[in-house]
Amino acid sequence: MSKGKLAIIGIGEVPTRTMPERTRWDILYEVCMQAVKDSGLHKNDIEGTVIVSPQAQERLTGELSFGKLPEELGLKGVRDSVVINAGGASTSNCLRMAEQWIESGIARAVLIPHVTVHSTIPLPDVVNFFARAGVDLQWEYPYGSTYNIIMGMMANRFMRDHGCTEEEMASVVTALRSWASRDPNSIFYGKEVPSVEKVMASDLLNTPLHKRESNITADGGCAMVVVSAEDAKKMKRPAAYKLGESVRYFSGSPVMRDFDKVAEGFKVTAKEAMAQAGIKKEEVSIWNCYLAYPLGHPIMAEALEVAPKGQAGKYFLQGRMSFGGDIPWSTIGDAPGRGHTGSGVSAATYVETARQLMGKAGERQVKNCTYVYQNTAGGSGFNNIASIWGRE
Amino acid sequence: MNFDMTKPLPEVQPWSARFWEGTRQGKLLIQTCKACNAIIFYPRKACPECWSDKLDWIEASGKGTVYTFSTAYSMVEPRFMDELPYTIAYVDLDEGIRMMTRIIGCDPKEIKIGMKVEVTFFQREDFHLPYFKPAKG
Numbered sequence: 418m419s420k421g422k423l424a425i426i427g428i429g430e431v432p433t434r435t436m437p438e439r440t441r442w443d444i445l446y447e448v449c450m451q452a453v454k455d456s457g458l459h460k461n462d463i464e465g466t467v468i469v470s471p472q473a474q475e476r477l478t479g480e481l482s483f484g485k486l487p488e489e490l491g492l493k494g495v496r497d498s499v500v501i502n503a504g505g506a507s508t509s510n511c512l513r514m515a516e517q518w519i520e521s522g523i524a525r526a527v528l529i530p531h532v533t534v535h536s537t538i539p540l541p542d543v544v545n546f547f548a549r550a551g552v553d554l555q556w557e558y559p560y561g562s563t564y565n566i567i568m569g570m571m572a573n574r575f576m577r578d579h580g581c582t583e584e585e586m587a588s589v590v591t592a593l594r595s596w597a598s599r600d601p602n603s604i605f606y607g608k609e610v611p612s613v614e615k616v617m618a619s620d621l622l623n624t625p626l627h628k629r630e631s632n633i634t635a636d637g638g639c640a641m642v643v644v645s646a647e648d649a650k651k652m653k654r655p656a657a658y659k660l661g662e663s664v665r666y667f668s669g670s671p672v673m674r675d676f677d678k679v680a681e682g683f684k685v686t687a688k689e690a691m692a693q694a695g696i697k698k699e700e701v702s703i704w705n706c707y708l709a710y711p712l713g714h715p716i717m718a719e720a721l722e723v724a725p726k727g728q729a730g731k732y733f734l735q736g737r738m739s740f741g742g743d744i745p746w747s748t749i750g751d752a753p754g755r756g757h758t759g760s761g762v763s764a765a766t767y768v769e770t771a772r773q774l775m776g777k778a779g780e781r782q783v784k785n786c787t788y789v790y791q792n793t794a795g796g797s798g799f800n801n802i803a804s805i806w807g808r809e
Numbered sequence: 810m811n812f813d814m815t816k817p818l819p820e821v822q823p824w825s826a827r828f829w830e831g832t833r834q835g836k837l838l839i840q841t842c843k844a845c846n847a848i849i850f851y852p853r854k855a856c857p858e859c860w861s862d863k864l865d866w867i868e869a870s871g872k873g874t875v876y877t878f879s880t881a882y883s884m885v886e887p888r889f890m891d892e893l894p895y896t897i898a899y900v901d902l903d904e905g906i907r908m909m910t911r912i913i914g915c916d917p918k919e920i921k922i923g924m925k926v927e928v929t930f931f932q933r934e935d936f937h938l939p940y941f942k943p944a945k946g
């Protein structure tokens with residue numbers, strides 16, 4: 418059935434928090450050692466490191482690009498080390514690089530870490546980084562656009578075309594936070610889940626986006642160890658197997674992004690990835706969507722045909738995507754539930770996909786989790802990479 | 810906290826200079842391709858459809874329709890805070906291209922998707938940014 422060639426056999430993660438005392442290297446040590454131990458391998462079995470580019474952390478990017486990680490951790494078997502940057506789609510590309518190394522015989526086991534420490538970057542630099550990232554400096558930035566505003570524009574159009582109400586939009590936050598409140602690695606772990614009324618009562622940042630529909634920057638990190646599917650089977654340990662993948666490029670600048678082309682891209686990538694995996698939509702146990710803002714979720718739910726046109730908002734409002742609902746959706750709560758760790762949110766989503774398939778998700782464990790749909794998108798949304806992961 | 814409060818100016822490329830010159834004369838110019846008749850936005854060095862360098866310009870009517878918009882009330886960069894609230898929009902020009910812009914000249918609450926708008930120019934230093942206001946009549 419499966420043509421899968423890659424498997425995640427080890428995961429490591431630190432809780433997403435605002436903790437400036439936890440340095441970047443402190444987190445890297447922690448997540449890498451956890452992931453290698455979890456894989457059952459010895460540190461010197463790691464033959465390659467493929468690192469998610471640490472956005473907005475220039476010095477660390479330099480250190481990692483110059484090969485510091487294997488040396489620091491004493492990984493004596495490493496043959497090659499790279500840093501990969503495709504914005505939020507970086508993690509997917511790290512996995513693809515690892516897959517290629519494994520297939521070509523360069524490495525049998527590859528370590529893929531990510532770290533973000535936003536809290537020690539001076540606030541003006543963080544603000545400036547996010548204001549300019551992915552935004553065209555000639556045709557967009559001078560007008561005062563921000564990510565929030567771009568998301569607001571998408572949401573306003575979606576709400577009008579798909580008959581989605583403000584209340585329904587707000588319920589996406591409630592759904593995401595219901596998962597996050599049960600995830601020890603989330604910044605909102607154990608915190609009260611805001612009601613729809615509370616979301617709508619929070620300050621209006623830009624129409625139709627309320628403060629609680631945005632997300633907060635945070636510190637965090639995670640890592641994965643991957644091997645070939647064949648090796649994973651031999652190791653007889655819990656693993657997540659990659660079964661299918663598909664990708665579409667949309668545009669670099671938000672102004673050039675055709676909304677219909679994006680929705681169509683979400684749809685075709687899902688279909689192609691499922692066809693490659695040899696599964697049907699009905700067999701997907703979890704829709705693990707990484708969209709950074711809650712406003713993207715109803716768009717995705719309709720594009721994936723999880724909800725019929727005009728119904729996604731209602732599905733969220735009815736609690737169907739919430740913890741305990743009948744459609745497990747973004748089980749770490751995406752960026753609004755996790756805290757925004759830049760490309761780290763997509764890395765954390767992959768770790769969650771693996772965790773669920775390995776049966777290690779604790780309170781959030783989805784029963785009989787067999788197949789997970791997982792996407793990532795780069796930058797401000799220049800592409801969509803859909804993948805299907807399974808238990809074997 | 811030291812924030813850079815300088816208002817950003819468009820980072821002009823050699824092939825887009827004509828666009829910004831046009832705005833100084835009150836004209837909204839759109840790049841076109843003489844080889845394949847493409848209407849191009851934003852301006853490029855080569856036609857994005859056929860890679861021809863036989864590029865030209867037409868003057869847009871300045872009329873358009875709001876495709877979508879969002880009015881900002883807070884959480885923008887400090888350099889733009891003095892302009893709050895402001896509305897950013899995608900406007901579809903009658904000539905068939907979509908631009909990011911600001912909508913001015915009305916209460917932000919009156920702005921609607923599908924609203925007819927027309928160009929007006931807003932000066933920032935030596936630049937005249939195309940903004941849009943509700944169309945007359």
Ligand SMILES: [Zn+2]
Nearest residue numbers: 842845856859
């Ligand atoms: Zn052409």
